[in-house]
Amino acid sequence: MKSDGQMAIPTDWVKSERQVERERLRKQRSRRSSSIATVSTILVIILLFWVFTNSPGWPRVQETFFNSEQFVNALPEVLSGFLLNIKIFLIAEPLILIVGLLVALTRNLRAPVFFPLRALAVAYTDIFRGVPTILVIYLVGFGLPALGLQGMPTDLATLGVIALTLSYGAYVAEVFRAGIESVHPSQWAAARSLGLSHGRTMRYVVVPQAVRRVVPPLLNDFVSLQKDTALVATIGPLDALRQAQIHAASTFNYTPYLAAALLFILLTIPMARFTDYLAARSQKRRGQ
Amino acid sequence: MSLLTIEGLWKNYHGHNVLRGIDLTVEAHEVVCLIGASGSGKSTLLRCVNLLETADDGTIHLDGEEITDVRADADGVRKRMGIVFQAFNLFPHMTVLDNITLAPRKVHKVGREQAEAQARDLLARFGLAAKAGSYPDQLSGGQQQRAAIIRAMATQPRLMLLDEVTSALDPELVTEVLGVIRELKEGGMTMILTTHEMGFCREIADTVCFLDGGVLLERGTPEQIFSNPGRPRTREFLQSVIDARRL
Ligand SMILES: Nc1ncnc2c1ncn2[C@@H]1O[C@H](COP(=O)(O)OP(=O)(O)O)[C@@H](O)[C@H]1O
Numbered sequence: 001m002k003s004d005g006q007m008a009i010p011t012d013w014v015k016s017e018r019q020v021e022r023e024r025l026r027k028q029r030s031r032r033s034s035s036i037a038t039v040s041t042i043l044v045i046i047l048l049f050w051v052f053t054n055s056p057g058w059p060r061v062q063e064t065f066f067n068s069e070q071f072v073n074a075l076p077e078v079l080s081g082f083l084l085n086i087k088i089f090l091i092a093e094p095l096i097l098i099v100g101l102l103v104a105l106t107r108n109l110r111a112p113v114f115f116p117l118r119a120l121a122v123a124y125t126d127i128f129r130g131v132p133t134i135l136v137i138y139l140v141g142f143g144l145p146a147l148g149l150q151g152m153p154t155d156l157a158t159l160g161v162i163a164l165t166l167s168y169g170a171y172v173a174e175v176f177r178a179g180i181e182s183v184h185p186s187q188w189a190a191a192r193s194l195g196l197s198h199g200r201t202m203r204y205v206v207v208p209q210a211v212r213r214v215v216p217p218l219l220n221d222f223v224s225l226q227k228d229t230a231l232v233a234t235i236g237p238l239d240a241l242r243q244a245q246i247h248a249a250s251t252f253n254y255t256p257y258l259a260a261a262l263l264f265i266l267l268t269i270p271m272a273r274f275t276d277y278l279a280a281r282s283q284k285r286r287g288q
Numbered sequence: 289m290s291l292l293t294i295e296g297l298w299k300n301y302h303g304h305n306v307l308r309g310i311d312l313t314v315e316a317h318e319v320v321c322l323i324g325a326s327g328s329g330k331s332t333l334l335r336c337v338n339l340l341e342t343a344d345d346g347t348i349h350l351d352g353e354e355i356t357d358v359r360a361d362a363d364g365v366r367k368r369m370g371i372v373f374q375a376f377n378l379f380p381h382m383t384v385l386d387n388i389t390l391a392p393r394k395v396h397k398v399g400r401e402q403a404e405a406q407a408r409d410l411l412a413r414f415g416l417a418a419k420a421g422s423y424p425d426q427l428s429g430g431q432q433q434r435a436a437i438i439r440a441m442a443t444q445p446r447l448m449l450l451d452e453v454t455s456a457l458d459p460e461l462v463t464e465v466l467g468v469i470r471e472l473k474e475g476g477m478t479m480i481l482t483t484h485e486m487g488f489c490r491e492i493a494d495t496v497c498f499l500d501g502g503v504l505l506e507r508g509t510p511e512q513i514f515s516n517p518g519r520p521r522t523r524e525f526l527q528s529v530i531d532a533r534r535l
Pocket residue numbers: 301302306324325326327328329330331332333
């Protein structure tokens with residue numbers, strides 16, 4: 001400090017000893033926490049392993065679920081079935097997004113001419129959110145072909161895609177609607193006051209903001225969709241679950257199911273981590 | 289013919305009358321400043337003029353056309369006015385430049401290049417040239433409000449409505465926004481504004497209107513209203529402002 005009461009202007013930052021000490025303590029602490037985490041994880045794994053392998057039924061479970069020979073035998077076919085799951089997922093996902101957004105937008109139409117459309121959209125979300133996905137798959141898989149309409153698809157996987165789209169479309173529509181409603185009313189007022197119509201306000205101002213907000217919950221729905229593609233097996237196409245069933249039925253060994261389960265996990269885990277990452281990022285951006 | 293004529297305007301929310309028979313005319317190039325306590329109906333009046341609220345009675349004419357007519361084209365009317373609110377004006381997912389060019393391009397069908405050139409001219413005029421590519425959350429509050437005013441200007445409105453555009457700002461940012469409004473007045477823009485900055489109101493207004501409980505109680509030049517208010521309520525209000533050191 002200078003004698004005339006003015007503060008000295010700091011020149012360059014040289015880390016003070018206090019700060020050096022602080023950082024050393026912080027490092028020491030984080031090293032300690034990670035070693036505690038490692039040790040406790042190892043202990044828990046050993047304990048779980050011990051409980052399982054010492055249970056009375058373990059030898060039989062090991063033989064029927066963890067049979068490495070059966071695993072190797074079944075894997076190629078389960079894997080080829082799994083490709084169908086991926087295909088169903090990749091086709092259903094964009095369709096679901098389109099249906100969901102259209103339904104959400106329809107529910108937001110205000111003009112009275114659109115009343116029938118609006119009512120239809122409400123009925124659709126109410127019905128398809130209420131009916132279990134597996135029932136929708138049965139009804140579409142066996143009901144649609146029975147109508148015998150011209151041009152109606154009969155391919156089982158296609159019917160599966162239609163059923164999943166109907167079922168998930170209703171959920172995704174609600175996610176989009178929540179996103180649209182979360183955009184501050186002032187944004188509506190600002191856009192309308194510039195002369196933008198309802199449609200243009202939606203398109204350029206509200207929907208872009210809504211979509212950004214609902215990406216994490218949407219991805220979460222898609223993690224769930226990835227595994228629900230296995231429900232399509234109930235109407236017959238040869239997906240991973242169906243292939244595993246066929247194997248298990250001929251050998252009386254359940255290891256193929258484990259193989260299918262592993263494949264699904266391998267697909268969903270990266271998606272789940274990506275969802276976490278996006279959620280954390282948007283959290284951080286809002287926190288600023 | 290006056291640019292804006294409001295006659296017998298009533299507005300109520302849930303049976304509570306917020307505007308009670310407002311009569312007000314605004315001439316071209318006139319700057320009208322609405323003052324009054326919080327809740328006296330200033331914002332509601334501006335929102336009615338912009339058709340963001342539907343009037344419950346009375347008429348509003350813009351350039352001789354009745355805009356309160358149920359058959360009037362609300363989007364078409366709003367194209368001829370700009371309004372800026374206290375906050376939440378800019379679209380957060382667009383750059384400043386895109387915010388400003390959205391209405392000219394999508395509503396007025398101006399080509400992208402021309403719209404952007406005009407936007408950059410305006411940004412330069414109001415000292416924001418460097419911020420064209422920034423997103424709203426990268427700007428200070430004062431810069432955001434300036435950008436919002438520029439956006440409202442970009443469609444060359446007949447009338448600007450400014451609702452407490454400095455109220456959400458830190459005191460040192462207020463000056464720069466007031467500077468923009470001053471510049472608009474020099475450019476001949478017709479404006480209705482509400483503000484708590486009485487000093488600024490006195491300086492910029494051609495006409496000051498005092499609203500009290502939804503009634504336009506007094507109207508006059510700044511000298512009349514501030515130096516020699518005719519009504520006890522006006523005097524009381526100005527006294528309370530002085531007590532709060534805002535004058
Ligand atoms: N959307 C609304 N619903 C119900 N009451 C409202 C609404 N907007 C404003 N009001 C009421 O109208 C009155 C006037 O509000 P406002 O015009 O915002 O006043 P000012 O802008 O002068 O502070 C207040 O009593 C307020 O509570």
